Amino acid sequence: MQDSGHIRLADLGEFGLIKRIHERFPAPDGVTGIGDDCAVLPQRDGLQTLVSTDMLIEGTHFLRGDISPYQLGWKSAAVNLSDIAAMGGRPTGTFLSLALPASTEAAWVDGFLRGYAEVSERFGAALLGGDTTASPDRICINVAVLGECPSGSARTRSAARPGDLVCVTGTLGDSAAGLRAILAGVERDADVQALIDRHYLPMPRVEEGLRLAAQAGVHAMMDISDGIGSDLEHILEASGVGAEVDPASLPLSAPLQRVCTRQGWDAAELAVCGGEDYELLFTVDPEAEKALDVPHTVIGRILSGRGLRWLGDARSFSGFDHYRSV
């Protein structure tokens, strides 16, 4: 790819932009990728195709002055790869739609593609197509992702059973605390930077999802994007069950605890309501849980009734809604 300097898209042109993307992402063997009307993918027996899509809008999901193009490219791909991980699948390819103002610097595009490629390649997902177009002002990004899994092994939200343990991978609330630190202009020491990195550079739990889906006792699974308060409700509703969760059991990182203490923030609230953790939330048979080879924390239990009950805390938590929150 040639040096981008300060070429604007107005100079590069749409086909110049596509060529740039194409050079960066050659098609895998046996696949027709970028450059035709459609991508053509081989199919193999006993596998199912997984597809998901996520849109990111400047001013809603990110502010151009805050997030670097590399981080935005990473995050755009990562949140989609996370949807494949949430099913226990392996990502195979992505489709990127990019609407950019004509004044966008080509260097910005290169940075975006670098971040997009780095997380995509880490998990074996080729960029197989997309669309590029002009935007009058705001950057608008859409990614569609394809994945695969053995037929019948995809973990849905509707498979939780009474008696299951409710578990999460990793730690919760870091991303939400990172966002709060950005918005509040908190000084960026190492702890704060660690939280901000989790917000801008989320790591999709693809390997964890694959290992969990290989265990018969793992029932329902999803990724945490709106906050476990809201996301667990989706599992309960889809499965027709209830749950009790102990807020004291939520896994909190050391940086989160230190920053919350310093800033007077409520770590449990960030962990429950914050969202954008992109960790996996799953339910598992208690016997199978003992044998899991994926690091996780048990936070509650599935009940035969309905509704989500928070133990030992009278607060009621709620998740994130794009049209209700600001």
Next chain:
Amino acid sequence: MQDSGHIRLADLGEFGLIKRIHERFPAPDGVTGIGDDCAVLPQRDGLQTLVSTDMLIEGTHFLRGDISPYQLGWKSAAVNLSDIAAMGGRPTGTFLSLALPASTEAAWVDGFLRGYAEVSERFGAALLGGDTTASPDRICINVAVLGECPSGSARTRSAARPGDLVCVTGTLGDSAAGLRAILAGVERDADVQALIDRHYLPMPRVEEGLRLAAQAGVHAMMDISDGIGSDLEHILEASGVGAEVDPASLPLSAPLQRVCTRQGWDAAELAVCGGEDYELLFTVDPEAEKALDVPHTVIGRILSGRGLRWLGDARSFSGFDHYRSV
């Protein structure tokens, strides 16, 4: 679906919007559609999956005051279905990402979904998933479409051979003339309305694409979105061949000819440069062309050299570029 009245998205909420979409588009048997992290699709032997995606941004692709929500919904699905038609495939499902200002009326969403559904169902494409999010101001739409075709039968842009005839289905320039009529505020008699309808309600040539792909003599194929001037260049470049085209042979509809005569517009220029025809452009062996059961017009011939030559006319035509045109 309940009556939408004047509910705003701010009242409906994100999950209310998703529920609305979900009710309108139930998943087909055996498919996990809307409501989980991913759609899960069965695979069958001997078939290939086709995927494409297209983004439409308010202010770039449409003006909210001009296009009705029904038309916009139709067009958003149709331009994607057209990409599957362009490969000679059968559309199977779509994924809709929709970023809307919180002030959007639910009635607008219902109208959009009605148009989206009407053209999708006409061609057997289920809505299998998507994303809904808030936009600070402009409407932003992305559709990803999946299709299938027998393994090895997809028609790409790179298969044109010297000696092939260059053909198009339908008529060219109607959509561009319709857009010009809208922008110029031309009075909408029946002819003008017919052109505007072709602009707002393009008909993907799915059946034509399937029938053409069933003929071994049909080599390269694509749909006409940027204008045949620009689009044919893509086939020539991908196939490493040249072509000569006779502008006098371009198929022009009666309404287009009458409106151009009245308005003093150049019909050939609209047909070549206008774009958004969503007709099929294909190359075919001359012997096979005689046996085609799809109505079409021969407009030129593939040559062994390079470049596109316009016969009998010194004008040079060019296509559409999002970052260069206004």
